[in-house]
Amino acid sequence: MRAFQLASLSIDSLHRANVPTPKPAADEILMRLRAASLNYLDLMVASGRLGHADAPSFIPGTDGAGEIVELGSRVKGWSTGDRVVPGLMVDWVSGPITRAASERLRGVTMPGSLADYAVVPATSLVRIPDQLQFVEAASLPIAATTAWNAILTGNVRPGSVVLLLGTGGVSVFALQFAKAAGARVIITSSSDEKLDRARKLGADVTINYLSTPEWDDVVLAETAGAGADLIVETVGAATFPRSLKAAAIAGTIFVVGFVSGMDLTIPVLPINLKTLRIIGSNTGSTANLADAVRAITETGIKPVIDQVFGFNDAHGAYRLLDGATHFGKVAIEISPQ
Structure with a gap:
C-alpha cells in the first residue's frame, strides 16, 4: 500500500513509500482510509517533540476517516463497507483517562492516517453520519x-x-x-x-x-x-x-x-x-467523539475545511498548517470515493 513516512525529524523528510498492508488482529478492523486531517500534534510529531516519528517505518497522521474492508474474528456490530472514524487514543473507550488508555495514539505512538490502510481496535470506531463527506469526518477525532x-x-x-x-x-x-x-x-x-x-x-x-x-x-x-x-x-x-x-x-x-x-x-x-x-485537555475518549458526532448530526453543523490537498501533496498540507494561515481544518484526500 502507499504510505507516507518520516525519514528524519522534519516536515521536509516526509516521503512516500510502498509498505505491506497490515492485517487486523481478532479485535481489530482493517479500514481503507479515504481522508486525513492535520493537527498541531502532527507538527509536534514531525519535529520530534512527541511520539515515535524517529522509528524508520513510522506512518504519521493523527486523524483519518474511511471504510471497513476486513473484520477481525471477534469483531461484532460492524460490517465491511461501514463508514467509520477512529478516535485518537484507540484504547480510551469511555470514562476518565487512565495511563494504559493514553499510551496508543494514532499517528503519534502507532501508525497513523497517511496511508491507504490502517488497523484499529473496533472499540475505537464511530460511525460517520450520512451528511458528512470523508474529508469532513476526518476533522472530527481531535478538533x-x-x-x-x-x-x-x-x-x-x-x-x-x-x-x-x-x-x-x-x-x-x-x-x-x-x-x-x-x-x-x-x-x-x-x-x-x-x-x-x-x-x-x-x-x-x-x-x-x-x-x-x-x-x-x-x-x-x-x-x-x-x-x-x-x-x-x-x-x-x-x-x-x-x-x-x-x-x-x-x-x-x-x-x-x-x-x-x-x-x-x-x-x-x-x-x-x-x-x-x-x-x-487530552482530546477525549471514543464515547466523547461519538457524542460530538451526535451533536453535529442533530444540529446540522458542517465542519469547516480550509483546504483539501491531494495525497501526493501531503507536504503542502503540513506547510499550510505550519504557517498558521488556515481557518478551521486542513485536510488530505487519500482515495476519492
Whole structure:
C-alpha cells in the first residue's frame, strides 16, 4: 500500500513509500482510509517533540476517516463497507483517562492516517453520519472532540459567554457548538479576513489581537466587567495571563494548546479570587467523539475545511498548517470515493 513516512525529524523528510498492508488482529478492523486531517500534534510529531516519528517505518497522521474492508474474528456490530472514524487514543473507550488508555495514539505512538490502510481496535470506531463527506469526518477525532469537551466542561448554556483564541480547528468547532447551545461568542485572530469568516459562523464579538493587543480589556468591556464563563485557551504562555484577567468569576479556562510556548509564569491570586477552574485537555475518549458526532448530526453543523490537498501533496498540507494561515481544518484526500 502507499504510505507516507518520516525519514528524519522534519516536515521536509516526509516521503512516500510502498509498505505491506497490515492485517487486523481478532479485535481489530482493517479500514481503507479515504481522508486525513492535520493537527498541531502532527507538527509536534514531525519535529520530534512527541511520539515515535524517529522509528524508520513510522506512518504519521493523527486523524483519518474511511471504510471497513476486513473484520477481525471477534469483531461484532460492524460490517465491511461501514463508514467509520477512529478516535485518537484507540484504547480510551469511555470514562476518565487512565495511563494504559493514553499510551496508543494514532499517528503519534502507532501508525497513523497517511496511508491507504490502517488497523484499529473496533472499540475505537464511530460511525460517520450520512451528511458528512470523508474529508469532513476526518476533522472530527481531535478538533471536534476537544471542542465538544470544552463546551461540556464549561457548562455552556444559553447566555454563557465563550471566549475563543484563534481560528484553528478546535476554536471553529467550539464556535459552532457554543452558538448551537445559545452562548455568546467572542473570538480573536490576527486576521480581519478570518474574523469576518467567524462572524459569518455566528461570532458575536471579534477582536484583532494585533491591532488590539489588550484584548482582555475588550472582553471585560463587552461583558460589563463580568468576563467570559469559558475560555478555550489554545495559545499557551503568551496569552494565559490575559485569559486569567478575562475570565469570569467561577469561570473555566480549558487548556488545549501551547503554540506560543509550554512554560507558564502566571499570578496565582486571580485563580484564587475568581475561584477559576483550569482544566487540561487530552482530546477525549471514543464515547466523547461519538457524542460530538451526535451533536453535529442533530444540529446540522458542517465542519469547516480550509483546504483539501491531494495525497501526493501531503507536504503542502503540513506547510499550510505550519504557517498558521488556515481557518478551521486542513485536510488530505487519500482515495476519492
